[in-house]
Amino acid sequence: MEFTTFLWTTVAAFLTLAVFSFLYKDNPMYKFAEHLFVGVSAGYFVIILWHGALVPNLFKKLADGDWWYFVPGILGVMMFARFFKKSSWISRWPLAMYIGISTGLAIPLEMANRVNRQLWAMMEPINWSSFWGERYLDIGSGYSELFIFVGTVSALVYFFFSKAHTGAFGAVAKFGIWTLMLGFGASFGFTVMARISLFINRIQYLDINWGQTAFNAADTSNVNYHAGFQALFWAVWLIFLVYAVFEYKKYLSNKDKPSQAAGTSA
Amino acid sequence: MRNSFEKTRASRALLLVFVCSLLLLIVSFSTSVSAQADNDSDTPADSILALAAPAPATDLKAFDTDNDHGHSITIEWTLSADDGAGANSVISYRIMKSESPDGPFDSVGLVPLGATSHVNSSAIDKNSEGYFSDNTDYYYRVEAMTTNAALFSSSEIVGPVQSSGQWFNAGLVPVLIAILIFTILTMIFVQLAKKGMDLYVRPLAGIEAVDEAIGRATEMGRPILYVLGLGSAADIATIASFTILGRVAKKVAEYQTELNVPCYDPIVMAVAQEVVKSAFIDAGRPEAYKDDIVHFITNSQFAYVGAVNGIIMRDLPATNVYMGKFFAESLILAETGAAAGSIQIAGTDEIPQIPFFFVACDYTLIGEELFAASAYLGREPELLGSLKAQDYAKAVLLASAIIGILLINIFPDFGETFKSWFEVID
Known part of the structure; x- marks a missing residue:
């Protein structure tokens, strides 16, 4: 790795550690990483919008002679009226258009995907001949089909707002929420495992890409290895060490003082 | 006697030599033919298949694709006699298109053996590659292909055929009926609510906590953080969240509490600003509204x-409300809010994120409860009526599901017919 490349690897490592430091508490390193990330991403978003939306979807269309694209163009310009107090009402027109069209498109789509298709897919014959699997306590396709049907119906009962969840109705609704919780639990475990793998990936980055590179003088991929590699590595830890010392001194100086809350109550 | 015996042996030996020579000749000839065939084609099997072109696809039909926006033609044919049968030499069908029956024909699709149809469609954008215009004559033919690219047989040419868009998508009729039923139910219940009919709705803890949480923030003198999620203004969850934001902002204006609404989407921010501004006006405190209550982040x-x-760790809001569409960030937000000691109320229709809100928030609205929340908070006849209509629509769906599953298991034919009433065809 070239020293200049390692410099950027170190920046990435510092930002990773800065974000992790939030687990302790909000601190200057986290604030730096946060503001850098927000600023860079917001600037990047402007460029993406310009090259990914405005140029191909408006300017290029107008240049090709599709003059009716002036209509969305003008609606977009009307949004700038928000910057002027007296004319800010003009920006409500494109917003109204956007919300109206979006809702009009979303409702049939949601109805088709979440209602019709789900209902259609649920109406399947239950395979009673393979209700259980071949082994003891094994689940067969028939059991799954019946569980999907009963689970869907009972979960739907849970979402009835017009009737109190009491008696038999309440029992079905309770089974419905249990079914939902089973699904949520499975989803939770699945996602947590994915997050842990992301965390492991980050630790590997700090270890292999950063730490090992900083100290591996024998690695032939480290072009012109010199003491600067290690210096950068230790510089990052020094920043955190200085902060830790600063925090400890602050703790010591505040230790004997009564807390603000205690003072108020007193 | 001895001579005769030796003559016989000699003649037998000669015969054997002759037979062996003949066998050698046959073997060497066949080897040379095989080697020649190997030079001409990729596999030994080709040497047999390459002898004749396959039978062509027959009964070719080309017609405008139904229920679409145009720019699409469907081609159907009957399989070649050599597709899965006969010489068994067809491996695919190549669809050829031209603006003239005399050609030139261009390839517009390739489908594997056994396929009997292909939809030749293009993008709506005329600058896209492969675009073809509506109301223009086109001609098609289908070529039955073999492993040898040069060996295929063409069907007859069909055409002219034109594509055109339809105003009505018959495949979405079940959706239209469902929306009509829901609309009628909504109109009926809104009218009943306006006439003063008492519409019961069961209590929801998460929704009742909203007012309590606003009161807590006021008492503590800390702000309320309202997060609209990562959805666009077109998402149903975000639209529901706008309504709840309006209710929260109105209460905030009445109680003179601080509100902070950081936004992910610029359009959502603009709409949210309008919602909050209207709420402050409704509460009789327009002067308290500031544009930076609702602000864009990135x-x-x-x-x-x-x-x-x-923001959560620095401002330490008393209450965090997360309503809308959330993705991988749900747990990060909710955990931070819990660490800051805020009361947290969340609601989303993103099923995978609900468990994270469950573990880190005080109250969680699950899916549909988010859509119902606005009616609960407002208690306005229009919203209560729509909530009742939703319930009755759900009752219709529930009854349909039970009838469908019973019919399909007891009377499969009736059941399949009943099931088809709900089928959505794109």
């Missing part, structure tokens, strides 16, 4: 989360 998921986490 359109990058984790940068946004980082910034909101910073």
Whole structure:
């Protein structure tokens, strides 16, 4: 790795550690990483919008002679009226258009995907001949089909707002929420495992890409290895060490003082 | 005697030599033919298949695709006699298109053996590659292909055929009926609610907690953080969240509490500003409204989360409300809010994110409860009526599901017919 490349690897490592430091508490390193990330991403978003939306979807269309694209163009310009107090009402027109069209498109789509298709897919014959699997306590396709049907119906009962969840109705609704919780639990475990793998990936980055590179003088991929590699590595830890010392001194100086809350109550 | 015996042996030996020579000749001839065939084609099997072109696809039909926006023609044919049968030499069908029956024909699709149809469609954008215009004559033919690219047989040419868009998509009739039923139910219940009919709705803890949480923030003198999620203004969950934001903002204006609404999407921000401004006007405190109550952060998921986490830890809001569409950031936000000691109320229709809100928030609205929340908070006849209509629509769906599953298991034919009433065809 070239020293200049390692410099950027170190920046990435510092930002990773800065974000992790939030687990302790909000601190200057986290604030730096946060503001850098927000600023860079917001600037990047402007460029993406310009090259990914405005140029191909408006300017290029107008240049090709599709003059009716002036209509969305003008609606977009009307949004700038928000910057002027007296004319800010003009920006409500494109917003109204956007919300109206979006809702009009979303409702049939949601109805088709979440209602019709789900209902259609649920109406399947239950395979009673393979209700259980071949082994003891094994689940067969028939059991799954019946569980999907009963689970869907009972979960739907849970979402009835017009009737109190009491008696038999309440029992079905309770089974419905249990079914939902089973699904949520499975989803939770699945996602947590994915997050842990992301965390492991980050630790590997700090270890292999950063730490090992900083100290591996024998690695032939480290072009012109010199003491600067290690210096950068230790510089990052020094920043955190200085902060830790600063925090400890602050703790010591505040230790004997009564807390603000205690003072108020007193 | 001895001579005769030796003559016989000699003649037998000669015969054997002759037979062996003949066998050698046959073997060497066949080897040379095989070697020659190997030079001409890729596999030994080709040497047999290459002898004749396959039978062509027959009964070719080309027609405008139904229920679409145009720019699409469907081609159907009957399989070649050599597709899965006969010489068994067809491996695919190549669809050829031209603006003239005399050609030139261009390839517009390739489908595997056994396929009997292909939809030749293009993008709506005329600058896209492969675009073809509506109301223009086109001609098609289908070529039955073999492993040898040069060996295929063409069907007859069909055409002219034109594509055109339809105003009505018959495949979405079940959706239209469902929306009509729901609309009628909504109109009926809104009218009943307006006439003063008492419409019972069961209590929902998460929704009742909203007013309590606003009161707590007022008492503590700390702000309320309202997060609209990562959805666009077109998402149903975000639209529901706007309504709840309006109710929260009105209460905030009445109680003179501080409100902070950081946004991920610029359009959502603009709409949210209008919603909050209207709520402050409704509460009789337009002068308390400031544009920076609702502010944009960034359109990058984790940068946004980082910034909101910073806001939570620095401002220490008394109440965090997360309503809308959330993705991987849900747990990060909710955990930070829990660490800051805020009361947290969340609601989303993103099923995978609900468990995270469950573990880190005080109250969670699951899916449909988010859509119902606005009616609960407002208690306005229009919203209560729509909530009742939703319930009755759900009752219709429930009854349909039970009838469908019973019919399909007891009377399969009736059941399949009943099931088809709900089928949506794109």
